[in-house]
Amino acid sequence: MQGYANNAPHRTRDLALVCATLAIFCALPVTAQTSAAQTSAAQTSAAQTSAAQTSAAKAPSNSVDLSGTYKIQFQNAPGSRNLPAGQGGATARTRAYKVDGHAPPLLPWAQQLYEERIAATEKGEPFRHLMTKCLPQGMPLASMFAFYPVQLLQTAEQVTILFEEQNHFRIIRMNQQHPEDPDPSFFGDAVGKWENGTLVIDTIAIRDDTTLDFLGLPHSPELHVIERMRKVDENTLESHITLEDPKAFKEKWDAVAIWKRQPASDGIREYICENTRYFE
Amino acid sequence: MKTRAILNSPAIFLFLASLLLPVLALAHHSFEMFDVEKTVVLTGTVKQWQWTNPHVWIQLNAQQDGAVTEWSLEGVSVNQLERQGWKRNMLSVGDAVSITIHPLRNGKPGGQWLKVTGADGKQIGLVAPAVPGK
Structure with a gap:
């Protein structure tokens, strides 16, 4: 148990490092894509966002907190x-x-x-x-x-x-x-x-x-x-x-x-x- | 009116509610293997105490007619017992106990255990059943 307690700050720091590394790693394939693909992806994304916004505007959330x-x-x-x-x-x-x-x-x-x-x-x-x-x-x-x-x-x-x-x-x-x-x-x-x-x-x-x-x-x-x-x-x-x-x-x-x-x-x-x- | 007054008594209510607990707790199992019309008290020593889900089990070396017979006794779940005030270490191998059971219909030495009483005569793990709103 003592070991865990002593390691806690290191583990937090290590976790942060791993998260940061993962984030960079995940971003890499996107930056490595061709500019044509980037344009296409951006257009799709924009279309999706627009559709989502329209949909949200048409159907306001009527959810109730059942949790x-x-x-x-x-x-x-x-x-x-x-x-x-x-x-x-x-x-x-x-x-x-x-x-x-x-x-x-x-x-x-x-x-x-x-x-x-x-x-x-x-x-x-x-x-x-x-x-x-x-x-x-x-x-x-x-x-x-x-x-x-x-x-x-x-x-x-x-x-x-x-x-x-x-x-x-x-x-x-x-x-x-x-x-x-x-x-x-x-x-x-x-x-x-x-x-x-x-x-x-x-x-x-x-x-x-x-x-x-x-x-x-x-x-x-x-x-x-x-x-x-x-x-x-x-x-x-x-x-x-x-x-x-x-x-x-x-x-x-x-x-x-x-x-x-x-x-x-x-x-x-x-x-x-x-x-x-x-x-x- | 008298009956109603008795039923309104918190102590009586808790007692009656406690009678329902084993039925509710084993609700997802059929009880048909146990003879719920029959209640037997066994006295002996704990040979094995299985503190496990879905059901805890007690192997009891029971003294009957001068001989020792091993009984397999099935109880409710760990989670249910904990909510009734039990802890895993309230029973140990070698403990002298009396156990109230509904025996198996088929006559084999087994049953559903309802209540455990220690050598000091006190019921183990007994707490008032949960009262709605409390």
């Missing part, structure tokens, strides 16, 4: 009210979620798979959802529920959601398009925009091994999630979530999640999922 640390609570989720209280199924479903709602209307294959997974759980062989294997819960669950705090950070270009649980993150690229054929991923490809103070997040390309709940409610690779997040008051965000999946749901399904601000003293912490022990 902060929250917990995400379900208001409407697939769940237990379908079964009478006291039965095994109701117990299993209730424990898997904070439940106050109904399941999305599933197509037969999805309904059958879901019922099989619930039946296995009720038999004492719980469905091994991704988090039981130290893998991310991914979307759409990440938009619906967070027992541990999450932190939302925002800039004009990007909204970032940091999750304490398993130390995951979601990146929402603002005012961008989805790529042509994105690779499926746990959290999908998310783009966002502001609509009259509401943050609208559009997510596609979600891996089909993620689920809508911890009992294994399935979806297809065509799942499309739209979140509309608005500030209710200084301590509350409301997120209306619409899930469309023509290959798994009979119709689109809506859920609501409430984000409750956490005390500043209880921010997100390190949480590395390292122990995969599990009762079989």
